Amino acid sequence: MRVLIIGGTGLISRGIIKHLLARGADVTMYNRGQRQAPIPGEVKAVHGDRNDYATFEKTFASQSFDVVIDMICFSEPQAQSSVRAFGGRCEQFIFCSTVCTYSPQTPGRVIVDENFEQNPVTQYGKDKVLCERVFEQAQSDGKFKVTNIRPSSTYGPGNPLIDNIEFNAVAWDRMERGRPVICGGDGLGLWVSTHRDDCGKLFAYSALNPKTYGQSYNATRERNFTWRDFYREGASVFGKKVNLIFMPADWIVAHDPKRFGVLDGITRYHGAYDSSKAMRDVPEFRCEIDWPRGAQETLEDVKRRGAWRSSDNDPVYESMIEKALAAGVKPVEA
Numbered sequence: 001m002r003v004l005i006i007g008g009t010g011l012i013s014r015g016i017i018k019h020l021l022a023r024g025a026d027v028t029m030y031n032r033g034q035r036q037a038p039i040p041g042e043v044k045a046v047h048g049d050r051n052d053y054a055t056f057e058k059t060f061a062s063q064s065f066d067v068v069i070d071m072i073c074f075s076e077p078q079a080q081s082s083v084r085a086f087g088g089r090c091e092q093f094i095f096c097s098t099v100c101t102y103s104p105q106t107p108g109r110v111i112v113d114e115n116f117e118q119n120p121v122t123q124y125g126k127d128k129v130l131c132e133r134v135f136e137q138a139q140s141d142g143k144f145k146v147t148n149i150r151p152s153s154t155y156g157p158g159n160p161l162i163d164n165i166e167f168n169a170v171a172w173d174r175m176e177r178g179r180p181v182i183c184g185g186d187g188l189g190l191w192v193s194t195h196r197d198d199c200g201k202l203f204a205y206s207a208l209n210p211k212t213y214g215q216s217y218n219a220t221r222e223r224n225f226t227w228r229d230f231y232r233e234g235a236s237v238f239g240k241k242v243n244l245i246f247m248p249a250d251w252i253v254a255h256d257p258k259r260f261g262v263l264d265g266i267t268r269y270h271g272a273y274d275s276s277k278a279m280r281d282v283p284e285f286r287c288e289i290d291w292p293r294g295a296q297e298t299l300e301d302v303k304r305r306g307a308w309r310s311s312d313n314d315p316v317y318e319s320m321i322e323k324a325l326a327a328g329v330k331p332v333e334a
């Protein structure tokens, strides 16, 4: 099986490549060559910028692959470029989409499956919907078979670890040092965190699996939980308990809209997904890495890389804590 992955050195890409190599696939990755990432085994590299559409498309004009996996397509023009590059030159095209394509409302069945309305809040989600439509049209035109895979929050070594209010969360240092942590809402919002090695399995084993042609799949682990669970189990990595200070999302975001943008656009809403369709059609897709174990591995890696974010000298966070306590908000043990 000849597979081309657009990206390849990023977080989820590395989980995918690990499982593709385990399947014995012949893997080529395409990226700008700006990141030194440990890729296990033999992976061929082609360097270039996908946003230079003419060169990108010419690079692959005389090549064909069984499967192309596009990890870094975020806009309609990029999607159209991929169709020009790979239409008629691959059997299957796997597009890495996102659960941010769904409406943030809570569905009647509570957990979002792949049929739920795609009415996103973020520009990121809106653009990914447009990409999905481009690829579906390409399938209708007979250019290739398309599989949309929609990860939700995916984490793992090589990247920082998110919390409820920011991507590169200072909360981990606060938890380790027994300091209280701020959480949006009442901490009862639903969430799911999936390790990139588990997520990568769905991409790798969807490859050349005819059941996945023309289908969309959520790529999350089975256990949805609340933010209180997220923090309690996260703090257990340090053998600690954590005190949470619950404040309204708008109040937190107003303190630094850029820093707390993830809360504004994503984590203030329920983020709970049903991936049973993926497990049905791709039996190899089983998530095995539980949250405390994956969080521990990721946090150890952050420390090893010297990327640990200290909670000292963080006047924005400190002023939020002071204001909340002064207003009479009581910390709650998660």
Ligand SMILES: NC(=O)c1ccc[n+]([C@@H]2O[C@H](COP(=O)([O-])OP(=O)(O)OC[C@H]3O[C@@H](n4cnc5c(N)ncnc54)[C@H](OP(=O)(O)O)[C@@H]3O)[C@@H](O)[C@H]2O)c1
Binding pocket: 006, 007, 008, 009, 010, 011, 012, 013, 014, 030, 031, 032, 033, 034, 035, 048, 049, 050, 051, 070, 071, 072, 073, 096, 097, 098, 099, 150, 151, 152, 153, 154, 155
């Ligand atoms: N992580 C999550 O929680 C999450 C959740 C939902 C969906 N997703 C989706 O996951 C995908 C990201 O996957 P990932 O984690 O493997 O990627 P990533 O960590 O964002 O890494 C990006 C990869 O693409 C390459 N790249 C970036 N810009 C490029 C360009 N202009 N031309 C060529 N190569 C380029 C990078 O290498 P160079 O820098 O060397 O070029 C790198 O290999 C996105 O589609 C995102 O929407 C992620």
